[in-house]
Amino acid sequence: MEAKYQPAGLLIVVSGPSGVGKGTVCHSLRQRVPTLTYSVSATTRSPREGEQDGLNYFFKSHYQFKQMIEHDELIEWAEYVGNYYGTPRKFVENSLAEGRDVLLEIDVQGALQVKKSFPEGVFIFLLPPTFDDLRKRIENRGSETPKTLDHRLTAASEEVKQLHYYDYVVINDEVEQASERIQSIIVAEHCRRERILINH
Amino acid sequence: MEAKYQPAGLLIVVSGPSGVGKGTVCHSLRQRVPTLTYSVSATTRSPREGEQDGLNYFFKSHYQFKQMIEHDELIEWAEYVGNYYGTPRKFVENSLAEGRDVLLEIDVQGALQVKKSFPEGVFIFLLPPTFDDLRKRIENRGSETPKTLDHRLTAASEEVKQLHYYDYVVINDEVEQASERIQSIIVAEHCRRERILINH
Numbered sequence: 001m002e003a004k005y006q007p008a009g010l011l012i013v014v015s016g017p018s019g020v021g022k023g024t025v026c027h028s029l030r031q032r033v034p035t036l037t038y039s040v041s042a043t044t045r046s047p048r049e050g051e052q053d054g055l056n057y058f059f060k061s062h063y064q065f066k067q068m069i070e071h072d073e074l075i076e077w078a079e080y081v082g083n084y085y086g087t088p089r090k091f092v093e094n095s096l097a098e099g100r101d102v103l104l105e106i107d108v109q110g111a112l113q114v115k116k117s118f119p120e121g122v123f124i125f126l127l128p129p130t131f132d133d134l135r136k137r138i139e140n141r142g143s144e145t146p147k148t149l150d151h152r153l154t155a156a157s158e159e160v161k162q163l164h165y166y167d168y169v170v171i172n173d174e175v176e177q178a179s180e181r182i183q184s185i186i187v188a189e190h191c192r193r194e195r196i197l198i199n200h
Numbered sequence: 201m202e203a204k205y206q207p208a209g210l211l212i213v214v215s216g217p218s219g220v221g222k223g224t225v226c227h228s229l230r231q232r233v234p235t236l237t238y239s240v241s242a243t244t245r246s247p248r249e250g251e252q253d254g255l256n257y258f259f260k261s262h263y264q265f266k267q268m269i270e271h272d273e274l275i276e277w278a279e280y281v282g283n284y285y286g287t288p289r290k291f292v293e294n295s296l297a298e299g300r301d302v303l304l305e306i307d308v309q310g311a312l313q314v315k316k317s318f319p320e321g322v323f324i325f326l327l328p329p330t331f332d333d334l335r336k337r338i339e340n341r342g343s344e345t346p347k348t349l350d351h352r353l354t355a356a357s358e359e360v361k362q363l364h365y366y367d368y369v370v371i372n373d374e375v376e377q378a379s380e381r382i383q384s385i386i387v388a389e390h391c392r393r394e395r396i397l398i399n400h
Contacts, residue, residue, distance in 0.1 A: 001331045001360065003371050125393070131201045160201065162400070168388070169396040171203050180393055188368070188388035191381055193325070196369040198360070 009096040011118050012036070012186060013104045015111035016126035017156035019138040021172050025126060033186065037093055037100040038161045042068065045083040053173035058088060076106070076113035089117070101186060110158040115165060121186045122189050124182060125166040129173045131157070206395045207297040211318050212236070212386060214306045215311035216326035217356035219338040221372050225326060226305045228379035233386065237300040239292055242268065245283040258288060276306070276313035289317070301386060308359040315365060322389050324382060325366040329373045331357070 011178055015031075030036055042058040044065050053059050060068065065084045068074050077086030087104065095102045104114065104121075111123060128134040131153060138144055138152055163169065168185050172178045189195070214226055215384065230236055239363065242258040244265050253259050257381045265284045268274050277286030287304065304321075311323060328334040335354055338344055344352065363369065368385050372378045389395070 003327045003329060003369070005371070022394060042244035124391075127203045127396075127398075129203060135354065154380070157201070163393060163398070166393050167394050168391045169203070170391055171396075181387055184384035184387035185391060187381055191324075191368045191370055191385060193366050193369050196327075196371075198327075198363070 002199045004197050005190055006197055009037075009098070009100040009101050009102060010091065010186065010189055011096060011104065011114075011121035012182070013106060013111050013114055013118075013121050013123045014126060014182065015106050015108055016172075017134065017159045018107065018152060019134055019141070019156070020126045020128050021137065021175065022105050022126055022176075024175050025170075025178045025182070026103060028175050029103070029182050032090060032179055032183050033101075035101065036103045036186075039086055039087055039095075039104045041123055042077075042088050043075065043083060043085045045085075047125070057090075060084075066172045068125065075117045076110040077123050078107075080111060087114070088170075092118075093121060108162050112165060115132045122168070122185065123166040124168045124170055124185060125163055126172050126178065127160070129171055164194075202399045204397050205390055206397055209237070209298070209302060211296060211298045211302050211304065211314075211321035211390055212291065212382070213306060213311050213321050213323045214326060214382065215306050215308055215324065216372075217328075217334065217359045218307065218352060219334055219341075219356070221375065221378075222326055223335065224375050225370075225378045225382070226303060226373060228375050229303070229382050232379055232383050233301075235301065236303045236386075237295045239287055239295075239302055239304045240347070241251045241285055242274065242277075242288050243283060243285045255354050256315075257270065258285075258291075260322055275317045276310040278307075278310060287314070290303075292318075297386050308362050312362060312365060319395045322368070322385065323366040324368045324370055324385060325363055326370050326372050326378065327360070327363075329371055 014022055014026055040058060042060050042065065045062055047059050069077060073089050074086035075089045075092060077084060092102050114121060115123060133166050134156055135153060138149055170178050170181045214222055216222055240258060242260050242265065244260055244262050247259050269277060273289050274286035275289045275292060277284060292302055314321060315323060324392060331353060338349055340350055370378050370381045
């Protein structure tokens with residue numbers, strides 16, 4: 001008999017309402033787990049100074065992006081203020097096959113799309129301790145009017161209803177603690193019985 | 201809305217074939233996670249020098265032990281060379297209710313008994329990297345004849361067939377790494393979606 005951990009990587013999806021702190025927590029997580037591969041998005045928006053194709057984004061024309069949608073080359077996509085953003089399937093699949101864990105930081109709608117292609121992914125919902133806390137965080141950014149703030153809180157409240165599609169909930173009370181919890185989830189998931197290979 | 205982690209503790213069951221190193225790994229785990237409560241067994245054997253009732257064991261007469269079995273006060277029990285050993289239900293249930301995670305280090309037969317009472321427990325199977333490795337460990341103890349060694353390896357091979365009852369498999373290639381993995385499993389299990397309480 002010989003026992004070993006499955007060589008394929010895990011798709012780690014970190015999601016949650018906007019304003020909860022996904023970016024900050026994922027940044028901290030990448031410091032902790034430098035071997036994590038960050039999924040690179042495709043977009044139709046123009047590169048900003050210093051941004052490199054294939055590193056920050058895969059930059060595409062509108063025509064190219066629509067071709068990718070048609071050929072099912074994106075595991076999720078969305079439009080924001082006239083530009084398209086999406087997650088290329090090939091990059092994720094190749095990274096997983098090479099044994100790398102892939103981190104996808106994504107909104108709730110996107111995560112539910114991803115789940116259709118990767119039901120075996122590890123879906124983590126980042127939650128604020130309270131809605132009051134979420135309100136304060138969004139207010140502190142200072143970029144919202146009272147009306148858009150209300151709109152975002154209503155949206156967040158709707159998004160929390162999708163919680164049952166997720167495997168884990170991490171409460172973002174403190175960034176370092178939240179990213180440490182996600183690190184533990186990654187280690188634990190590699191130990192799940194169904195991911196262990198035993199040759200008799 | 202308010203989100204929080206469930207206040208009840210987790211029952212962590214660390215099991216595996218004899219010789220795999222459960223004791224060493226659990227010792228290391230307790231150093232890492234000092235808040236873990238170690239389940240105290242009941243036994244009919246006599247106390248050894250320095251052993252304290254309620255700390256090392258709950259010492260019981262044969263009559264008392266049989267009463268405990270009859271009144272379903274043990275979540276598992278077994279007989280070894282004329283003495284009884286078992287896990288008192290009350291101690292485990294009280295500790296969990298008080299919010300403490302309880303560690304149970306136990307053989308495979310015992311673990312399967314525990315699963316009947318605590319299906320929501322976290323069942324971890326400690327596995328040697330290979331059977332050759334297990335053979336070497338048992339041989340190094342120097343306490344086995346070739347015949348009893350063969351017997352133990354056959355038993356281990358049968359026990360590995362019970363793997364599908366477990367949630368996690370930890371390969372004990374290196375003690376510190378194995379105990380660190382179990383520590384991560386405990387953190388991750390507290391974050392499982394079904395263990396999060398949300399008040400709307």
